[in-house]
Amino acid sequence: MAGSTADRFYALDRLIAEGEKRCAEQVALIERLNENGQSTTRAMGVLRDIKNTLASLRCRRSYLQVIRMKP
Numbered sequence: 623m624a625g626s627t628a629d630r631f632y633a634l635d636r637l638i639a640e641g642e643k644r645c646a647e648q649v650a651l652i653e654r655l656n657e658n659g660q661s662t663t664r665a666m667g668v669l670r671d672i673k674n675t676l677a678s679l680r681c682r683r684s685y686l687q688v689i690r691m692k693p
Contacts, residue, residue, distance in 0.1 A: 627690055630686055634686070638680060642676065645672045645673065648665065648672055
């Protein structure tokens with residue numbers, strides 16, 4: 623991710639917000655599938671992938687925050 627630190631934070635914050643929205647949409651999809659008696663196996667896998675990606679993005683953001691604070 624190139625650019626200034628502020629640009630990196632902006633990009634990460636945007637990606638995290640989009641990921642959180644997608645996560646909520648996926649949870650709603652899983653609930654609908656459950657209500658209709660359909661399999662949620664694939665949808666649960668996608669949700670796990672979304673959560674893993676969000677965790678990576680949050681970790682990267684935390685790392686940048688620490689680096690920014692160092693003298």
